[in-house]
Amino acid sequence: xxxxxxxxxEKILNINEPWRIEKxxxxxxxxxxxxxxxxxxxxxxxxxxYGAYDTVKKTWxxxxxxxxxxxIHARVPRIKTEDGIKIIE
Numbered sequence: 001x002x003x004x005x006x007x008x009x010e011k012i013l014n015i016n017e018p019w020r021i022e023k024x025x026x027x028x029x030x031x032x033x034x035x036x037x038x039x040x041x042x043x044x045x046x047x048x049x050y051g052a053y054d055t056v057k058k059t060w061x062x063x064x065x066x067x068x069x070x071x072i073h074a075r076v077p078r079i080k081t082e083d084g085i086k087i088i089e
Contacts, residue, residue, distance in 0.1 A: 009033060013062075013072075018042075031065055035074040043079055043088050052077035053085060 006021040013033070015021060018041030023034040042049040055075040062070040077088045 031068040031070045033072045050079040053080040054078050
């Protein structure tokens with residue numbers, strides 16, 4: 001059951017390929033969910049697909065899950081295009 005927990009959270013949080021939940025930690029009254037993208041993943045911008053140039057770590061406060069404050073942490077890819085560097089949101 002524990003091994004199925006990340007897949008369960010991916011469903012309820014609508015996290016899809018190439019994204020996935022790597023780790024879930026509960027600390028006191030907080031839940032930290034760590035999201036990452038698959039190595040080599042491509043991201044579409046203006047009809048073209050690009051690989052990650054580098055990443056930026058971001059954290060978002062999510063709605064509570066039951067009584068737990070919930071935070072989502074992710075390495076957000078930056079993409080180098082002909083028009084400059086863009087962050088995938």
